[in-house]
Each structure stands twice: as C-alpha cells, then as structure tokens.
Amino acid sequence: MLAEPDRTNYDLNFRLFGFDVRVHPLFWLVSALMGAGALEENQYGLVLLVSWVLVVFFSILVHELGHAIAFRRFGSDSHVVLWALGGLAFGSPPVAGRGRRIFVSLAGPLAGFVLCGLVFASHQLTEWGAGNGPVLSDLYRQLIHVNFWWGIVNLLPVFPLDGGQVSRELCEGKWRGRGVVTSLKISVGVAATVAVYSLVCEVGARSGNRVLDFLPGWFPHGSFYTAILFGILAYQSYQLLQFHTRGYHFEPADDRVPWER
Ligand SMILES: [Zn+2]
Known part of the structure; x- marks a missing residue:
C-alpha cells in the first residue's frame, strides 16, 4: 500500500x-x-x-x-x-x-x-x-x-491506481501467491504502452504530423503529463516486479522487509 x-x-x-x-x-x-x-x-x-x-x-x-x-x-x-x-x-x-x-x-x-x-x-x-x-x-x-x-x-490495471488494486485482487484470487507477480507484469505492460502512446500523441501534436489519424475522434489523447506519469508508474511496477520475482526465486531465505534491503 x-x-x-x-x-x-x-x-x-x-x-x-x-x-x-x-x-x-x-x-x-x-x-x-x-x-x-x-x-x-x-x-x-x-x-x-x-x-x-x-x-x-x-x-x-x-x-x-x-x-x-x-x-x-x-x-x-x-x-x-x-x-x-x-x-x-x-x-x-x-x-x-x-x-x-x-x-x-x-x-x-x-x-x-x-x-x-x-x-x-x-x-x-x-x-x-x-x-x-x-x-x-x-x-x-x-x-x-x-x-x-x-x-x-x-x-487501468496499473499499480497503484484503483484499477491496479482490482487487477491484483483478481490475479491473487486466481493464482494465489503468484498472482501479485502476474498483476505487476500487466501493470508494467499497460503503463509502458500508455507512456509510449502519450509520447507519440505529444510528438505528433507538436510536429503537426497525423500519426494517429486512424483513431476515432473521441479517443483520449495522451499528453506530456500522461507520458511522464505512466513512465514513472511503469518503472515503479518494474521495480516491484524485480523485488517480487527475486523474493520468490533467488532469495527465498531473505525475510527482511523491502525497506531494510
Ligand atoms: Zn481511488
């Protein structure tokens, strides 16, 4: 939390x-x-x-x-x-x-x-x-x-947004202890996609190129802010993922809480 x-x-x-x-x-x-x-x-x-x-x-x-x-x-x-x-x-x-x-x-x-x-x-x-x-x-x-x-x-199923909390609960319900790793992989993937999409929107808007013209008019555009925000969220989820996968596979005997490592 x-x-x-x-x-x-x-x-x-x-x-x-x-x-x-x-x-x-x-x-x-x-x-x-x-x-x-x-x-x-x-x-x-x-x-x-x-x-x-x-x-x-x-x-x-x-x-x-x-x-x-x-x-x-x-x-x-x-x-x-x-x-x-x-x-x-x-x-x-x-x-x-x-x-x-x-x-x-x-x-x-x-x-x-x-x-x-x-x-x-x-x-x-x-x-x-x-x-x-x-x-x-x-x-x-x-x-x-x-x-x-x-x-x-x-x-969106990105941690720590509300959708990310729901995604983690659903994954834990289905895969138990491994569920959190699955939800973090989803989180990294979705957040990185939104960050890249936002960057493409921003670059397109600044250069006047119609890169995303095939999207319907109502579809939300990303901005510089959403690119930064979701870039940070993708990185945070990636760090959490590293922590969890290490905990499960390589350091099973390490019982220290995250902030002590
Ligand atoms: Zn909320």
Whole structure:
C-alpha cells in the first residue's frame, strides 16, 4: 500500500461526513501547474485556472469519499488525504474479503461517474454549460473531463491506481501467491504502452504530423503529463516486479522487509 505523506504546517484540515480530510500543500501546487496553460489562452485565464483547481479539488474529494463510504460500509474507519497527483483514502482495520476490497477500490471511480452523470444531466436540463460566456462552458468541460476521463484512466490495471488494486485482487484470487507477480507484469505492460502512446500523441501534436489519424475522434489523447506519469508508474511496477520475482526465486531465505534491503 501507499505510505501516507508527512504532515506539514500548511495542511488544510477539516471533517466531512464524519471523515477527517487533510489537504497537503503539494495538492494545490500540482493542480495549479496542470492548469497553468489556461493563463496563456485568453483574458479569463486566471478565472479558468482557479475554477480548474476547484474542480480538481472537488472531484478528487468526491472520489475519495466514495472509497471512505465503502470502507465505512464494511466496518473500517478511514480518513482522506489529498496530495500531489491525487488522493488517498486510508481504512483501518483492513477490509476482509476479496470481493469487498474490490468494491472499495471501485467505489472511488464510481462516485466520480455518478458526479459526472449529475453534471451531464443538469446541463441537459438547463444548458447551464453552453452559454453565458466562456467561463461556465469551461467549468462544465472541466467537470466532465476530470470525473469521466480521469475515472477511466484510474481504472487501468496499473499499480497503484484503483484499477491496479482490482487487477491484483483478481490475479491473487486466481493464482494465489503468484498472482501479485502476474498483476505487476500487466501493470508494467499497460503503463509502458500508455507512456509510449502519450509520447507519440505529444510528438505528433507538436510536429503537426497525423500519426494517429486512424483513431476515432473521441479517443483520449495522451499528453506530456500522461507520458511522464505512466513512465514513472511503469518503472515503479518494474521495480516491484524485480523485488517480487527475486523474493520468490533467488532469495527465498531473505525475510527482511523491502525497506531494510
Ligand atoms: Zn481511488
């Protein structure tokens, strides 16, 4: 599991629906960097940047509350931390039962899809996202983008994304102790593929070449950010894979925990 980031003097702490929520300062910084492109685009740049940061904050909070409510449903107490590139919901004691753990992992993206559906339905009814200048239409676009596409990406079988947790549970259910190795191989393969695809998209966009013209228009494009992110995730999964395969085949007598090696 992921370790919880250290507390800082600049954390924002509050309680929501009985859950402790902590927002690490890196969360604001990374969200703002991701949306900084808006500043160059038009006269509403600063407004768009602020709305982007608030959309990311609100959407990731809803996602993590999905996990937290599922934890509570199965008798685990949990708290939420938002930091750097996303959020974490920590439950204790751990949830017993593979099916329940899979449900907890899926509850985050599910909460995002429900929010996306509500935003979409409210727009269908009132068309609030269509008119009244660029700000509302951008707010609508941002809400749909973060809650739908980030949810889909998060379901890829890549560790430590939610899809990666589900993949590991399913592989362990099928192959027991060897399952984690299989899920890490899947994780390396998928993450590396997404990284290369994103790089091809980015290079194509910059050079004006129509490398990926055969893909349908709705198919999500990778960017420089997704290339870096999935490159790092592929490398992390590869390192974990090395650790696990060594543990099984070459150093069976080494009982030290990973961080002691
Ligand atoms: Zn999640």
